[in-house]
Amino acid sequence: MAISTTTPARERRATRRPRDTATTRHAGSPAHRGDARLAWVLISPAVVGFLVFAAYPTLRGIYLSFTNFRVLTPPEWTGLENLRRLVGDTTFWSSLGVTVYFVVLSVVIGMLLSVTTAVVLHRLTASTMLRGIIILPFLISGVVAATTWSWMLDAQLGIVNIAIRALGLDPVFFLGSSRWAIPTIALISVWKGMGYNAIIVFAGLQTISPSIYEAGRIDGANEVQMFRRLTLPLLRPVLAMVLVLTVIGSFQVFDIVAVATQGGPARASNVLQLYIYDKAFGQFEFGYAATMSLALFAMLIAITFLQMRLLRADESDTD
Amino acid sequence: MSAPASPARAVTRPAAGATARTLRPPSPTRRRFSVGRAFAWAYLGVIVLVTLFPFYWILRTSFSNNYALITDPSSLLPVDFTLGAFRRVLGLATPAESLAEGGSGASINILHFALNSLVFATLSTGLVVFFSLIAAYAFARLQWRGRDLVFSVLLTALMVPGILTLLPNFVLVKDLGLLNTFAGLILPGALFSAFNIFFLRQFMLGLSHEIEEAALIDGASRLRVLFQITLPMTSGPVTTLSILGFIGAWNDYFWPLLVTSDDSVRPLTLALAVFKQSSPQSAPDWAGLMAATLVAALPMLLLFLAFGRRIVDSIGFSGLK
Numbered sequence: 001m002a003i004s005t006t007t008p009a010r011e012r013r014a015t016r017r018p019r020d021t022a023t024t025r026h027a028g029s030p031a032h033r034g035d036a037r038l039a040w041v042l043i044s045p046a047v048v049g050f051l052v053f054a055a056y057p058t059l060r061g062i063y064l065s066f067t068n069f070r071v072l073t074p075p076e077w078t079g080l081e082n083l084r085r086l087v088g089d090t091t092f093w094s095s096l097g098v099t100v101y102f103v104v105l106s107v108v109i110g111m112l113l114s115v116t117t118a119v120v121l122h123r124l125t126a127s128t129m130l131r132g133i134i135i136l137p138f139l140i141s142g143v144v145a146a147t148t149w150s151w152m153l154d155a156q157l158g159i160v161n162i163a164i165r166a167l168g169l170d171p172v173f174f175l176g177s178s179r180w181a182i183p184t185i186a187l188i189s190v191w192k193g194m195g196y197n198a199i200i201v202f203a204g205l206q207t208i209s210p211s212i213y214e215a216g217r218i219d220g221a222n223e224v225q226m227f228r229r230l231t232l233p234l235l236r237p238v239l240a241m242v243l244v245l246t247v248i249g250s251f252q253v254f255d256i257v258a259v260a261t262q263g264g265p266a267r268a269s270n271v272l273q274l275y276i277y278d279k280a281f282g283q284f285e286f287g288y289a290a291t292m293s294l295a296l297f298a299m300l301i302a303i304t305f306l307q308m309r310l311l312r313a314d315e316s317d318t319d
Numbered sequence: 320m321s322a323p324a325s326p327a328r329a330v331t332r333p334a335a336g337a338t339a340r341t342l343r344p345p346s347p348t349r350r351r352f353s354v355g356r357a358f359a360w361a362y363l364g365v366i367v368l369v370t371l372f373p374f375y376w377i378l379r380t381s382f383s384n385n386y387a388l389i390t391d392p393s394s395l396l397p398v399d400f401t402l403g404a405f406r407r408v409l410g411l412a413t414p415a416e417s418l419a420e421g422g423s424g425a426s427i428n429i430l431h432f433a434l435n436s437l438v439f440a441t442l443s444t445g446l447v448v449f450f451s452l453i454a455a456y457a458f459a460r461l462q463w464r465g466r467d468l469v470f471s472v473l474l475t476a477l478m479v480p481g482i483l484t485l486l487p488n489f490v491l492v493k494d495l496g497l498l499n500t501f502a503g504l505i506l507p508g509a510l511f512s513a514f515n516i517f518f519l520r521q522f523m524l525g526l527s528h529e530i531e532e533a534a535l536i537d538g539a540s541r542l543r544v545l546f547q548i549t550l551p552m553t554s555g556p557v558t559t560l561s562i563l564g565f566i567g568a569w570n571d572y573f574w575p576l577l578v579t580s581d582d583s584v585r586p587l588t589l590a591l592a593v594f595k596q597s598s599p600q601s602a603p604d605w606a607g608l609m610a611a612t613l614v615a616a617l618p619m620l621l622l623f624l625a626f627g628r629r630i631v632d633s634i635g636f637s638g639l640k
Contacts, residue, residue, distance in 0.1 A: 036463035038541050046454040046473065049510025054476045057487035064487065071490065117366055120359045130363065132627040134370055135634060139619040141570030143588045144612050147595050148373045151380065151605050157392045159376060166393075195370065196634060203635025223355060252482055255572040259592050273482065273573075280486055281577070290486055297483045 065294045069287035082291035092292060094267065095275040098182060102271060103250040105186035106193075110246060114194045115239070118201035119227060131202065134195035142255030145192045150175060150260050153184065175261050178268035185269055188256055193249075197242050204238030205231065240311040244304055251300055272296055374616075381405065381610035384420050388605060404610035408594075420606070427607075429614050431582075432590040436569055437618075439586050443505045444564035448557060451515035456545050458516065459523035460531070470520075476513040481573070489577045499581040504574070515560050522556045523549065559633040562626060566619060587615050 065082060067075035086092055121130060137145060152158050153174040161171040174184040208231065216226045232239075254273040257263065263270035263278075272292070280289035379397050380388070387399035403420040406412040408429045412420075457463075458470050488507050497503030526549070534544050550557075572588045579585045591611055598604050623630060 032462045035461040035541070039457040039461040039463040039466070042453040042457040042461075043469065045450040046511045046516060047469070049450070049507075050473050050476060050513075052510075053488060053491070053507040054479065054484060054511065054513075057484040057491060058479050060487040060490070061483050064490075071493070113366075116362070120363055124356070124359055124363065128628050128631055130367065131631045132623065133367055135631060136370060136374065136620075136623065138634075139566055139570075139623055139630075140616045141572060141588045143570075143572055143592050143595075144616050145373075147591065147608055147612050148377055150595070151603075151609065152373060152376055154605075157388060157605070159393065162393045191369070191373075199631060199634045206635075248480060252480065255588075255592075258572070258576075259595060262596075276482075276486075277573075277576075286486060286490070293482050293486060297480060300480060300482075301478075 061290050062294060064287055065291040067287045069290070070284045071286055072284075075287060078287070082288050085288065086291055086295060091267070091270075091275065092272075095270050095272045098268070098270055099251060099253070099272045102182050102186050102189075102253060102269075103247060105183060106189045106250050106253075107243070107246050109186065110190045110194055110197065111239075111243060113190060114197035114242070115201055117194065117198040118205060119231065121198070121202055122205040123223070131199055135199055136195065137192045138196040140192075142192065143259050145188055146256045146259035149184075149188045149191070176265060178265055181261050181265065181269040185253070185256055185260055188260065189250070189253060192256070193246070197246065200242055201235065201238060204235050208234050236311065240307070243311075244307050247303060247307065248300055251296065377609045377613050377616070380606055381613050383606050385604050385606035386420060404604075404606035405614075407604075407607045408611045408614065417607075427590055427594040427611055428582075429587070429590070429611055432585060432587040433614065433618075435584055436586040436588070438501060439504055439575070439584075440565050440568035442501070443509050443568045444561055446505070446509040447512050447515060448560050448564060450510055451512050451560070452519055452550070452553065452557060453545070454516050455519035455523055456549060459520045460528075460545075460549070461541070473511075474513055474517060476511070477517070485574065485577065492578055498578055499584055501584055503578045504584060504586075507574075508568075512564075515564075518560060519553060519556055522553060526552055558626075558629065559636060562622065562630055562633055565622070569619060591615050 064075055066077060066079060068078045068081070069075035117134065121127075121134075153160050153172075155161055155171055155173050155176060158174075160174070165171055172180060174180050212230055212234075213226060216230055221229065252273050253271055254277070257269055257271050257274055258277075261269045263274045273296075276289050276292045276296075279285045279292065379395065381404050382397035382400055382402070384399035384401045384403060391398045401420060403412060403416065407417045407420070408427050410428045410430075458466060492498060492503040492507065495503070497506065531544050531548055534548055535541070539547075569586075570588060571586070572592070575586050575589050579589065582590075594611055595603075595608055598608060
């Protein structure tokens with residue numbers, strides 16, 4: 001019995017074999033008998049996880065964004081009502097503005113510092129200890145970073161303001177003023193993430209062959225020229241990846257803001273993720289919160305796509 | 320910057336580099352003083368100082384008496400050295416004692432929350448790395464119909480950011496009745512990670528088949544080959560993913576915020592945030608806050624002392640994939 005049921009299956013597989021050529025060359029060989037069954041057993045947790053906690057929530061999130069859903073009662077379909085509301089929601093647009101301001105500041109400063117740090121480290125020293133030190137802030141949580149900096153930037157007792165006063169200047173209300181809240185949060189975020197990005201860029205630099213620099217030096221290029229003509233073009237793929245990931249991550253900033261300012265003062269640091277959270281869990285408007293999530297997702301895709309295009313266009317100026 | 324371009328050095332360097340390591344930067348590290356290099360070192364010095372100073376300030380403040388902080392805010396050493404802040408956050412101080420040292424009424428049973436974090440971070444990391452490992456094996460080593468299709472479908476998850484799935488996942492966990500349980504906290508991330516599977520599969524594809532095939536021919540079962548041959552060979556990337564996963568889970572804030580409101584399962588990041596928010600605005604217990612912060616950061620710092628080099632390499636490595 002067992003033989004008669006397995007044989008046709010094996011024959012069927014054999015006839016399909018030409019379709020997935022190289023990878024399945026051994027299919028049907030004794031060593032791979034029973035592979036399919038074992039494979040499905042081995043991937044079943046991942047497949048269940050994918051379906052239940054990634055695919056289903058994504059589709060459900062898209063569905064919910066077209067409904068009025070307050071968690072306790074079933075969602076009711078409202079079509080484009082949420083989208084119409086989004087367009088007229090001034091708080092949403094000001095949150096978006098605050099978020100973009102944060103993203104621009106933290107990405108520009110963060111990229112400049114991490115690339116500079118990586119290049120300087122690469123040119124000066126192979127010390128693992130130095131590289132270890134600069135990733136320390138990555139190891140701690142946003143909550144810890146925000147708490148520590150809140151203390152250091154405290155208007156009266158914070159060490160930073162004490163130093164500022166010692167220079168004869170007026171203390172700065174870093175997290176307590178509308179003007180400084182976002183720049184301060186951006187700097188905390190840069191402090192936390194700079195080393196991590198620098199290490200990735202550093203690893204990218206290590207893949208560049210030293211002989212290229214030797215050649216550059218023999219041709220009489222100085223450090224700045226070598227950076228612009230050799231390092232930057234060769235590093236472009238790594239830089240593109242770091243940039244894209246940093247932008248995506250920055251758009252979803254939450255914990256530093258939640259701890260340092262809670263969106264204040266007067267909504268000056270009310271970033272999108274905080275607003276979405278407040279709509280969902282403060283006012284139980286899950287449908288509308290889902291709409292905003294979807295809008296943010298659409299923006300992220302557009303921005304990522306645009307970045308990819310722009311960065312690939314750069315390819316030609318390597319000469 | 321003069322370019323000495325010493326040919327002798329250019330010739331000997333590759334030979335020396337081959338044995339030393341490829342990490343060595345191409346530029347001669349023993350080059351004489353130049354203004355540019357002095358600037359570069361000064362820059363590095365500033366970066367290291369700015370990176371480390373907050374950690375020092377955590378230490379300095381957490382060993383201070385909170386009342387005394389006002390008297391000497393610029394002191395570089397702890398003000399009126401005391402372990403009181405730690406006693407407060409560990410729940411060892413009586414209310415009278417903590418008030419005497421400037422503690423607020425707010426307290427935090429930090430060991431309890433640290434234990435929650437440890438359970439959360441260990442289980443979620445261990446499970447997802449294990450499930451990713453066996454899935455990666457199926458994608459890298461087994462031959463079955465639909466393999467490449469399933470693999471690329473799973474990889475689409477890399478493109479979906481948390482923002483889109485977090486709210487629906489919260490609703491799902493709530494519908495399953497798993498709010499305020501470790502299962503609800505852990506499960507959504509425990510079964511599947513597109514990045515882990517991709518990372519491990521790439522690594523396995525680069526491993527030689529020969530030992531595995533020899534074992535198979537000798538009659539070992541597939542599972543035995545997986546656990547006794549392939550697994551030990553992948554211990555490097557498995558450690559990498561475990562370390563990065565553990566750091567991520569230990570520091571996670573948003574997901575635990577959504578699904579836990581009960582102290583019995585809340586991790587330390589949340590407890591610390593609540594402790595900060597409940598600290599009085601007018602006279603915060605900074606010493607207590609910094610002591611709690613130190614305890615929250617300590618496991619990561621210990622991990623760093625133990626695996627510093629590995630963490631640095633892991634991050635660089637994960638970025639290049």
